[in-house]
Amino acid sequence: MTDIAACPGFGDLGLPEKIVEKLAHNGVTRPFPIQAAAVPDALAGRDVLGCGRTGSGKTLAFGLPLLVRAAERRAEPRRPRGLVLVPTRELAHQVRDALIPYGRVLGARIGDVVGGSSYTRQINELRRGVDVLVATPGRLSDLIEQGACELGDVQVSVLDEADQMCDMGFMPQVSDLLDRVRPGGQTLLFSATLDGDVDTLVRRYMKEPRTHSVDPPVSQVATMEHHLLKVLPRDKSKIVIEIAARDGRTILFVRSKYRADAISEQLVAAGVPAASLHGGKTQSVRTRTLAKFREGRIQALVATDVAARGIHVDGIDMVVNVDLPASHKDYLHRGGRTARAGESGRVVSLVQPNQRRMARRLLGDAGVEVQQHLVNPGDELLSEVTGARQPSWEPWIEPPEPERPRRGRGGPRRGRSGGRRFDGDRRGGFSGERRDREERGGERRSGYGGERRGGRKPYRGDREDTRSPRG
Structure with a gap:
């Protein structure tokens, strides 16, 4: 060593x-x-x-x-x-x-x-x-x-x-x-x-x-703080919105793609520039979403563990565990999105009364020294710990993206002229985006990774949906 x-x-x-x-x-x-x-x-x-x-x-x-x-x-x-x-x-x-x-x-x-x-x-x-x-x-x-x-x-x-x-x-x-x-x-x-x-x-x-x-594990990073926020079930959604409305880039982790979409929609309705990232989205959508987050066009990213394992964006100063992770390894991987390359960051976990025992065991396995707080919506303590603030409560409307230069001599870009989009292998006889196995650990294999071939239906399993949500 x-x-x-x-x-x-x-x-x-x-x-x-x-x-x-x-x-x-x-x-x-x-x-x-x-x-x-x-x-x-x-x-x-x-x-x-x-x-x-x-x-x-x-x-x-x-x-x-x-x-x-x-x-x-x-x-x-x-x-x-x-x-x-x-x-x-x-x-x-x-x-x-x-x-x-x-x-x-x-x-x-x-x-x-x-x-x-x-x-x-x-x-x-x-x-x-x-x-x-x-x-x-x-x-x-x-x-x-x-x-x-x-x-x-x-x-x-x-x-x-x-x-x-x-x-x-x-x-x-x-x-x-x-x-x-x-x-x-x-x-x-x-x-x-x-x-x-x-x-x-x-x-x-x-x-x-x-x-x-040559690098300490996440739990021992001196520039990273860990906070456990004890919240009541009726207050959790509002607290999430207030935290997401803070200044700076924030990643909010949840346990399923349905939760990611629902919370993202709640944030947008409250006036927070936000988007979701999960394995149910096509690669082109995921790429654009990450680019918007990286460029500061959205300030809150609601993500699942599967999709977020490859997120490497500078300047993320807070990670929020809206839903507790399944294991201490997932906690450490989530926390690794912040306090990168010597920068400071905070990891905040929201815990309801029936989850406190599980949270203590999880954080103990992770070797984390955590500060615990009992908070309510609008609390000064909540703002002090997370930078939470009241959103505008006026729905956020995403501004249009700048036009990209067209290819060729002023004609439409290929694949954008209204016809069906082709992203697959013609030999496979399919059109559009396929759901790939990289978002589903160890699914069965059939031909080209599960897409339709020889009359067989594509396999639609998704690991992040097979786990029962906790919190």
């Missing part, structure tokens, strides 16, 4: 000079501890096991060495040389976007395959050749079954947020994918916790890994 107290510069880690220059150009001059610890070992070809909370800088810790290795020679069609497995679409896009600037410097091509996006685009991208592939397990398994991708040339495999992938039921797919990569390759695994199925992956696929744990 390695602890790094003082971090060298990126130039001291063995990275190519043009990568160091690009980092400096982007304003990144000093590595985070996990980067300073993991990059040299990864560049040397060793297996690396990194343990650190969300927001600790893990993407560049594995991404830069991966790009250096993958850029040594061009990948053949359908045969990537580097693989990054992530649990959600949002995280896949964020990893891809974070690595693209440095991939361009090295001449490494980066692609992504995720559910909810066009099969045709992803298949064509793989045919052209991708050096580094960022993927969610479900969609990648589907493409391999179709013969669109082979993993025999993968030299470096990365598991990002491995504990979340296991918690979401992806252990069988992850194991199958790792069995397909080139024998003797390098494995980099990054996770907030190293228990359960993660430990199984480590023992099965890693050889004498160098272990680096």
Whole structure:
């Protein structure tokens, strides 16, 4: 186990000079501890096991060495040389976007395959050749079954947020994918916790890994405060609205997509710029919603655990557990959305009288030192703890988005002319967005991930709906 107290510069880690220059150009001059610890070992070809909370800088810790290795020679069609497995679409896009600037410097091509996006685009991208592939397990398994991708040339495999992938039921797919990569390759695994199925992956696929744990767990972050608000059932909705009306970006977590939509509608009706994010929404809607939240066009995001595991937005200073999470791990993952990279933040949990015993056990398992308060709507104490304030109570009307430039010679954008939208693979014979398995841990498989094929109806299960809401 390695602890790094003082971090060298990126130039001291063995990275190519043009990568160091690009980092400096982007304003990144000093590595985070996990980067300073993991990059040299990864560049040397060793297996690396990194343990650190969300927001600790893990993407560049594995991404830069991966790009250096993958850029040594061009990948053949359908045969990537580097693989990054992530649990959600949002995280896949964020990893891809974070690595693209440095991939361009090295001449490494980066692609992504995720559910909810066009099969045709992803298949064509793989045919052209991708050096580094960022993927969610479900969609990648589907493409391999179709013969669109082979993993025999993968030299470096990365598991990002491995504990979340296991918690979401992806252990069988992850194991199958790792069995397909080139024998003797390098494995980099990054996770907030190293228990359960993660430990199984480590023992099965890693050889004498160098272990680096350089960031405290969420519960011990000095810049994060934890508060337990005791509320009465009749007051809970109003208290949620007043908290959401505060200044600043706020994420409110709930246990089901139906709760997310209902609370989001209540906030909008009260005059709070808000939107919901969950697995029942198409990928394009989720992408636009995150962009609005990131740009400040909405100030409150009501999200489920499944959809929110890939949210990485700077400047979130409060997380609100409207519904208590199912486990202490979920509590820590939710809290990881705030107090990132040294910033301060608060985690607030609303608890009704019949939930107090469960809340104490949950927070005890999480190792959290929590401040408890009894609050009512409009209380000065509520405002002091959360920044809550009275909303306008006039329905918020979202301003129209700025017009995007049209493609071609002034004609309508493709797919926007009133015809049916096609987002699937023509061979599958379906049209529109599919619900992908990345929002449903471990569902049954039928053809292209569950869409209609051969007269069979699509599978509509959703993990976040199978759990009974608590609170």
